Amino acid sequence: MDRLMILFAVALSLGAASAATLGVVQTEGGRVQGRNIPLGLFRSVDVFKGIPFAAKPELLEKPQPHPGWDGVLKATKFAQRCMQKSILQTSSFGSEDCLYLNIWVPHGRQVSSDLPVMIWFYGGGFMVGGSMGANFLNNYLYSGQEIADRGGVIVVSVGYRVGTLGFLSSGDSGLPGNYGLWDQHAAIAWVHRNIRSFGGDPENITLFGESAGGASTSFQSLSPHNKGLVKRVISQSGVALCPWAMSKNPRKVAEQIAEEVGCPTDDTMVACLKSTSAETLTMAAPLIEQGSPDYPGVLNLLLSPVVDGDFIPDQPTNLFHNAADIDYLVGVNSHDGNLFTSQDIPSLGSKTKETPVEDLKRLLAAYSKEFGQDGVDVAFAEYSSTWDSPPSQENIKRTGVDIGTDYIFVVPAQVAIYLHADNARSGRTFSYLLSEPSMMAGPGKPYHDWVGSDHADDLQFVFGKPFTTPKAYADRHRDLSSYMIAYWTNFAHTGNPNKGNLKAPVFWPEFTSSGPMYLDLNGKMDDNSVGQEMRLRFVRLWTSVLPSLPPSNITTDDE
Known part of the structure; x- marks a missing residue:
């Protein structure tokens, strides 16, 4: 037995040594060297942290090319986050010099070549966020190591600018906005x-x-600016059409x-705004209030992308022809709204x-104010149609x-x-619902x-946290994580989540307008995990029933 263990240890060390x-890698700006992490027998990952992809940006200007560097850049430390408000919104942290990226490259016996590439953009309401180092305590959520190693992808x-520095816009060419999207x-x-x-x-990006x-x-x-650069896109719990994703009245916010x-x-x-310090501008962003x-708090996210006539030349609904040859995988979590509605109506989360x-009628009124009282009545009737009489608190x-x-x-x-399916030429469309019960x-x-x-x-399942911190999770969570990494990386390889390196x-059937199928993702998947017409009654309510009501004479803040 001891001899076997010694042989195994020798084999492992040989594997690590020969991974x-x-x-040193040559890039357009100069040479970079990362760190190689052995992962097992003939498996390793090269990690490069803090490679600049643009120069330190000028205040409220588009990013410019990086001038480059001499010698070898040691890419072993994360750069700083882009400047943003702290959680308590009482101070700012981060740096103006924040346009850096991190790369994870998996290898087997040979150095990898021609791997699909997956580029990650963090969330945070366009106000906060970062992928540079620990997100919480020492927990780095956005490590690409598990995805890269398991899925055979880079x-x-x-990093991209957020808050005032990323999205302040005067609504015209003076200060067009969308700096974070340009990043x-x-x-x-x-x-x-x-x-x-x-x-x-x-x-294959x-x-x-x-x-x-x-x-x-x-x-x-x-955006027409990415023509030919992007082959596939995955949107998790957020698309350009979300009510919080576009600023309707940027001039008002700028003033x-x-x-x-x-x-x-x-x-x-x-001119005055551009001569103000980055910290002062960052702290002047409207408070994200409860x-x-x-x-509702989600309507308080006032610094976000705008139709600028350039990067976003028109309303997003009119731009789907630009994605006609892009494969698109998009989905939501079954209770994505829980975090937000339980802030707006605290009793919702209370046991x-x-x-x-x-309170529900007031929330509906806020969401549907352009449809007036008729809209509230119609929407409430639809949402309460299956209630017991009298309704239970549940x-x-x-x-x-x-x-x-x-x-x-x-x-x-x-x-x-x-819209993607209707406009698609070669691009395929896939839809999902993540329904795994909350661990809370x-x-x-x-x-x-x-x-x-x-x-x-x-996030925890896509980035493989059940494998890196196993004690915090059960077997079903590891199963779900392996499923999501398989689907996501297969999609990156082939444009089809069913075909790739992983089983x-x-x-997962394709979504078409005549067959609007989706996959229900959870830790106990089987043949019943395919559904169709996700919440169709309510999609119709918001997109067709309410807009077809007689016009209301209610005016909104956005007019």
Whole structure:
């Protein structure tokens, strides 16, 4: 037995020693060297942290090419996050010099070549976020190592500007906005030009992201500036059509920020804003306030992309022809709205406090204000149609979460999926619902036992956390993580989540307008995991029934 163990240890060390590595890599800016991490017998991953893909950006300007460097850049430390407000919104942190990316390259016996490339964009409501180092305590959520190693893909994560510095816009050519989207585009273009040196295939780039990152991948697919650069896109819990993903009245927000920093709001406003310090501008962003049923928090995300006539030349619904040859995989979590609605109506998340029906009507009124009181009545009748009489608290609370999930995530995602399928030429379309029960739900835990996947619950499974921190998870979570990594990386390889390096547990049918199929992702998948017409009644309610009501004379803030 001891002899066997010694032989095994020798084999392992030989494997580690002979695992391939890229060593020093030549990029357009200069040479870089990362770190090789042995993972087992003839398996390793090269990790490059903090490679600049653009110069330090000028305030409220598009990114510019990096001037390059002499010698070998030691790419072993994460760069700083892009400047943003702290969680308490009382200070700022991060740097203006933040346009850097990180790369994970898996190897077997030989150095890899022609691998598919997956570029990750983080979420955070376009206000906060980062993929540079620990997200919480020492837990680095966005490590590409598990995806790269298991799926045989190169993973790239990117920094982009957020908040005022990323999305302040005057609504005209003076300050067009969308700087964070231009940053993402600069990173995509850099990867396209340089990734072959890292063993990647520049003609096979997949974008993936969650929440504002999911909306970002959607915007990138719709922009004419990415023509020929992007082959596939994955949007998790966020698309360009989400109500929070576009600023309807950027001028108003710019004037508020100008007043906050002591700038005039006349034709000298832009010059004054550009001469203000980055920290001052960052802190002048409107507070993200706790919502209420009358003013839902998700409608407070006021710094986001805009139609600028350039990067986003028109309303996103009119741009799907630009994604006609892009494969698109998009989905939501079954209770994506839980995080938001339980802030707007705190009793929804409480196991002891009752939720008044009136609060649901107020939330519906805020979401559907352009449809007036008729809209509220019609929507409420639809949402309460299956209630017991009188309704139980579970009926009311579940419906409250469903209303938020539908309005904030499900309906816009479904509209995007239909538009993609309708406009597609060679591009394929796939739709999913993640329904794995929340780990925060159940007896003795904070969530109601009926809560499924909440917002951001998908991240841990996509990035393989059940494998890297096994004690925090059960076997079904490891199963789900392996399923999601298989589907995601197969999709990156072939444009089809069923075909690639990894075995898919259940066949995932393509979505078409005549066969609107989706896959229900969870830890116990079987032949019943395929559904169709996801929440069709409610998609129709928001996209066709309410808009066809007689016009209301209610005016909205956006007019």
